[in-house]
Amino acid sequence: MFAAALAASNRALSNGFIALASENLVSNTDRLCLSLPISIESQIPEQNICLLAHSLGARVAYYCMESWSGNKHSLFDIILLAGAVRRDTSKDWGYVASQINGTLINVYNDNDPDLKTKFKLAEAGNHACGQKPIKEYHSKIRNEDATDFIGKSHSLSSYLNYLPELVRKGLWRV
Numbered sequence: 001m002f003a004a005a006l007a008a009s010n011r012a013l014s015n016g017f018i019a020l021a022s023e024n025l026v027s028n029t030d031r032l033c034l035s036l037p038i039s040i041e042s043q044i045p046e047q048n049i050c051l052l053a054h055s056l057g058a059r060v061a062y063y064c065m066e067s068w069s070g071n072k073h074s075l076f077d078i079i080l081l082a083g084a085v086r087r088d089t090s091k092d093w094g095y096v097a098s099q100i101n102g103t104l105i106n107v108y109n110d111n112d113p114d115l116k117t118k119f120k121l122a123e124a125g126n127h128a129c130g131q132k133p134i135k136e137y138h139s140k141i142r143n144e145d146a147t148d149f150i151g152k153s154h155s156l157s158s159y160l161n162y163l164p165e166l167v168r169k170g171l172w173r174v
Helices: 002-008 029-043 056-066 093-098 113-122 156-160 163-168
Strands: 017-020 048-054 074-081 104-108 141-145
Touching (some): 056 093
Parallel strands (some): 074 104
């Protein structure tokens, strides 16, 4: 399934699993933020949806959770890998976590070179949730430090290789 997530990038996968990778999202982030909940409701037959998001895909996932109405579907687990979303109080993490039925898993890496430099520069010195833990406490938010495992990398494949660790630790059930 992990190889399929990498290959599928921004397409819906089977069993209610949707992968949002950073490729092709730079110019389309705003459009995807608005259209993803509508696409899920109209095109995905499974009732429980799991979002797996890398880098800017995490921004799309955040806004999807924020605007979720969940008429036919429910958001279950949301996994953010190297999330390019601010982790501070400018984002209402507690509210978006309350929109899901499972767990919001934030996999962060303090040594991620892109988040350490490019994100911080673009966000006036603020940290991304993919570099540091989400600051807000909520019972559905789990911050998972993958720094030692991933090292100095921002590549999707490095973060996908960490997914079995989430399963092994009992944080995520496939």
